[in-house]
Amino acid sequence: MATILDGKKLSEKIKQEIAEEVKKLTDASLQPPGLAVIIVGNNPASKVYVSSKKKACAATGIFSLEVALDENITQDKLIEEIEKLNKNDKINGILLQLPLPKHFDEHSALEAISPEKDVDGFHPINVGKLYIGLDSFVPCTPKGIIEIIKRYNISVSGKNAVVIGRSNIVGKPIAALLLKENATVTIAHSKTQNLPELVKSADIVVSAIGKPNFVKGDWIKEGAVVIDVGINSVDDPSSPKGYKLVGDVDFEEAEKKASYITPVPGGVGPMTIAMLLSNTLKARLRIGS
Numbered sequence: 001m002a003t004i005l006d007g008k009k010l011s012e013k014i015k016q017e018i019a020e021e022v023k024k025l026t027d028a029s030l031q032p033p034g035l036a037v038i039i040v041g042n043n044p045a046s047k048v049y050v051s052s053k054k055k056a057c058a059a060t061g062i063f064s065l066e067v068a069l070d071e072n073i074t075q076d077k078l079i080e081e082i083e084k085l086n087k088n089d090k091i092n093g094i095l096l097q098l099p100l101p102k103h104f105d106e107h108s109a110l111e112a113i114s115p116e117k118d119v120d121g122f123h124p125i126n127v128g129k130l131y132i133g134l135d136s137f138v139p140c141t142p143k144g145i146i147e148i149i150k151r152y153n154i155s156v157s158g159k160n161a162v163v164i165g166r167s168n169i170v171g172k173p174i175a176a177l178l179l180k181e182n183a184t185v186t187i188a189h190s191k192t193q194n195l196p197e198l199v200k201s202a203d204i205v206v207s208a209i210g211k212p213n214f215v216k217g218d219w220i221k222e223g224a225v226v227i228d229v230g231i232n233s234v235d236d237p238s239s240p241k242g243y244k245l246v247g248d249v250d251f252e253e254a255e256k257k258a259s260y261i262t263p264v265p266g267g268v269g270p271m272t273i274a275m276l277l278s279n280t281l282k283a284r285l286r287i288g289s
């Protein structure tokens with residue numbers, strides 16, 4: 001039976017560590033880290049994410065500022081708001097909640113964020129730095145995965161890692177990070193052939209697809225490390241909400257073969273916000289007192 005990689009518990013510990021670092025600043029009468037979260041429009045899921053980010057900031061002593069913008073503003077107005085935050089000394093990190101309403105150009109909006117305040121790590125400068133191995137802001141979900149791996153003392157060097165999914169948010173950056181840790185990395189995606197065979201060769205499997213129970217238990221090599229990033233809602237008449245959240249991996253079967261496995265929920269998910277706080281603290285500490 002696999003050891004469960006408890007991202008919830010680990011994220012609480014990391015948040016505690018961050019709160020202690022923030023307290024050192026405020027005890028010395030220095031400014032706490034500040035995070036601005038920009039939300040455009042009324043997407044209900046985005047509102048939930050923004051509110052949980054604000055709560056996490058408050059719990060660790062990080063100053064947070066929500067910038068709520070009307071869905072009908074222009075791209076130029078959005079860029080103007082970002083530029084104001086770039087110049088705001090109280091703000092160390094800027095997060096643009098995605099997705100933006102359809103008429104916006106997401107790429108140019110993300111590029112308007114100062115790379116020094118890009119705590120989501122989506123600016124091309126930070127993406128490029130990650131690939132050439134320079135210190136950068138790393139996107140929060142992949143950073144959280146590496147943190148889980150390191151804190152559980154899982155060795156990566158020389159291992160075969162298969163990443164399923166090639167998004168800019170998860171698949172590509174986690175592949176770059178595993179490569180940096182000296183894994184031999186394969187990125188699989190929707191056009192990949194013989195995926196089950198590929199997964200069977202993996203010592204480390206990271207699944208970031210978004211399809212419930214897609215990765216079968218018998219694809220998992222005996223003793224492999226399984227990181228399930230997927231968050232999928234499936235019908236569950238026994239739950240009061242009528243649904244439950246599951247990952248991409250058939251957990252019950254995979255758990256019997258893996259050495260370590262992340263649950264969904266309670267695995268990678270909680271680490272993502274903890275890493276946002278960690279990146280915001282890093283942005284604050286970079287500028288000294």
Ligand code: NAD
Nearest residue numbers: 141165166167170189190208209210229230231268269272
């Ligand atoms: P995405 O839709 O941008 O990418 C999905 C990837 O899956 C694509 O690269 C695609 O090529 C690949 N894919 C689709 N069908 C496939 C198939 N049949 N075989 C192999 N590959 C296939 O999604 P994303 O933003 O990377 O998110 C992936 C999942 O992770 C989603 O469930 C999302 O909700 C979840 N997620 C979780 C967190 C977290 O904090 N835990 C953060 C981000 C995303």
